[in-house]
Amino acid sequence: MTNKNIVSKSVIALLVLFLSFGFVLNAHASEENLIKHNKELKEKETEQESMDVGKLIIHHVSDGYEFHIFSVGKYHLTVPLPVILYDKGKWISFWSSEFHHHHGFYKGYYIAEDGMNAGKIVRKGPDGKETLPKYDLSITKTVFTLWVNSIILLIIVFITARSFKKRKGKAPKGVQSLMEPLIIFIRDEVALSSIGEKHYLKYTPYLLTLFFFILLNNLMGIIPFFPWGVGVDGNIGITAVMAVFTFIITTVSGNKHYWKDIFNTPGVPWWLKFPIPLMPIVEVMGMFTKPIVLAIRLFANMIAGHAVVLGFVALIFIFGKIGVGVGYGVSVVSVLFSVFLDILEVLISFIQAYVFVILSALYFGMAVEESH
Amino acid sequence: MQLINPGLGLIFWMTLTFLLVLWVLGKYAWPAILKGLKEREESIQESLDAAKKAREQMAQLKADNEKLIAEAKEERDEILVEARKIKEKIIEEARGKAAIEADKIVESAREQIKLEKNAAIIELKNIVADYSIQIAEKILREELKDKKKQKEYVSSLLKEFSLN
Numbered sequence: 001m002t003n004k005n006i007v008s009k010s011v012i013a014l015l016v017l018f019l020s021f022g023f024v025l026n027a028h029a030s031e032e033n034l035i036k037h038n039k040e041l042k043e044k045e046t047e048q049e050s051m052d053v054g055k056l057i058i059h060h061v062s063d064g065y066e067f068h069i070f071s072v073g074k075y076h077l078t079v080p081l082p083v084i085l086y087d088k089g090k091w092i093s094f095w096s097s098e099f100h101h102h103h104g105f106y107k108g109y110y111i112a113e114d115g116m117n118a119g120k121i122v123r124k125g126p127d128g129k130e131t132l133p134k135y136d137l138s139i140t141k142t143v144f145t146l147w148v149n150s151i152i153l154l155i156i157v158f159i160t161a162r163s164f165k166k167r168k169g170k171a172p173k174g175v176q177s178l179m180e181p182l183i184i185f186i187r188d189e190v191a192l193s194s195i196g197e198k199h200y201l202k203y204t205p206y207l208l209t210l211f212f213f214i215l216l217n218n219l220m221g222i223i224p225f226f227p228w229g230v231g232v233d234g235n236i237g238i239t240a241v242m243a244v245f246t247f248i249i250t251t252v253s254g255n256k257h258y259w260k261d262i263f264n265t266p267g268v269p270w271w272l273k274f275p276i277p278l279m280p281i282v283e284v285m286g287m288f289t290k291p292i293v294l295a296i297r298l299f300a301n302m303i304a305g306h307a308v309v310l311g312f313v314a315l316i317f318i319f320g321k322i323g324v325g326v327g328y329g330v331s332v333v334s335v336l337f338s339v340f341l342d343i344l345e346v347l348i349s350f351i352q353a354y355v356f357v358i359l360s361a362l363y364f365g366m367a368v369e370e371s372h
Numbered sequence: 373m374q375l376i377n378p379g380l381g382l383i384f385w386m387t388l389t390f391l392l393v394l395w396v397l398g399k400y401a402w403p404a405i406l407k408g409l410k411e412r413e414e415s416i417q418e419s420l421d422a423a424k425k426a427r428e429q430m431a432q433l434k435a436d437n438e439k440l441i442a443e444a445k446e447e448r449d450e451i452l453v454e455a456r457k458i459k460e461k462i463i464e465e466a467r468g469k470a471a472i473e474a475d476k477i478v479e480s481a482r483e484q485i486k487l488e489k490n491a492a493i494i495e496l497k498n499i500v501a502d503y504s505i506q507i508a509e510k511i512l513r514e515e516l517k518d519k520k521k522q523k524e525y526v527s528s529l530l531k532e533f534s535l536n
Contacts, residue, residue, distance in 0.1 A: 137381040161401040164408030205402040237378025241386040
């Protein structure tokens, strides 16, 4: 028992250490490329020798059209991803590597450097302004990683489901025993305690999917290598979609009591409802702020961890500019802090997945609550 | 700006992916897992209940056995006491019966003896009477062999009467 515990603990510790180290390495590799890139840019413009840490971090935590793995000198190893556009009434599809073959332009499309659409594919409109194509359904690196993670999620859950069928009436084993406590926790502590005995089973599959989806994407986001290295949940688009799902389910399952609480809140003086319906306005706003806050909380939490790790890594290069020795000195501190942050991120991954799911469950609970 | 301005494509693919994952898991995986969990929980509960019941039954059985043994012992003691009583009674009865029987036998023997004695007495009387008659006859015959003597005797008898 204890022996096994120690083994599993050390495995986890090693894994975390390895992952964080990898993150640093990866960041380092892409860093150099970026620094070079920046350097060239700045040299051309103002001949200044500073690096834009903010831009670097934003670049790393943002979505992209290709997977950059590493660069050695002038050689860049990137995984091109398909770009799918619908513009001017027709579909246009090409590999993101075309941008490099054509010096950043392909059929008039290019990736915007800054402005409102920074990082997105744009083209020059007739008025000379950058305009977005009508629809941009490109498989970006976030989409790609999302798919990889979704497949992993499906595999893990199906292995668990199969174990339940195959090992009926036996003690759990392997993946099953990893998943089981979490599943039971979501079912009993999240769904049952928030929604209530009568309705909780209807929402449990959604809550389970949501929890494991967020958790897996959070955890995988810590891994810095291809096909990861992308914080899927550190993208507001991803979290917003999940928040919208929660919002839709809440609104659709809202019963009479729920709507009465919104439009005719009990226990509130009548002059707050008539003639100016203050309370209803506040309550209706609350309906929308809840999912918005859900989306932003998860997104901000996940992106913050990555940003701070990147910041620590960037410190190495900032100090490296002062002197190579200083850079090496700082790297020790930076790596230690990155390791600490990555461990913290493992914790945050669980906490944020739990928070998102428990709040969703609470909203469902409010929607189906019977009047008392 | 880039951070809070996600691409439409990402939202589209995320919606599609999430819906698909939700549908596939919701249809094929979660129900099986939840069912399996519930079944196992139930079977564990049942096993625990059964174990508790079995333990209770065991205790009950043990108590029953003890009670049975105690009862059996009591019964045995009772039977023994009874048997002893019966034995004594039988002996007593036998003794009484034997005494009565003996008395009866003695009585009947006595009766028999009495009867025999009476019969013997009667027979003896008869024999004596017979003999007496025979003797008397012989005496009378001897006495009254001649007429003279007869007359003498009659006259003596008569004399006697007249005297009275």
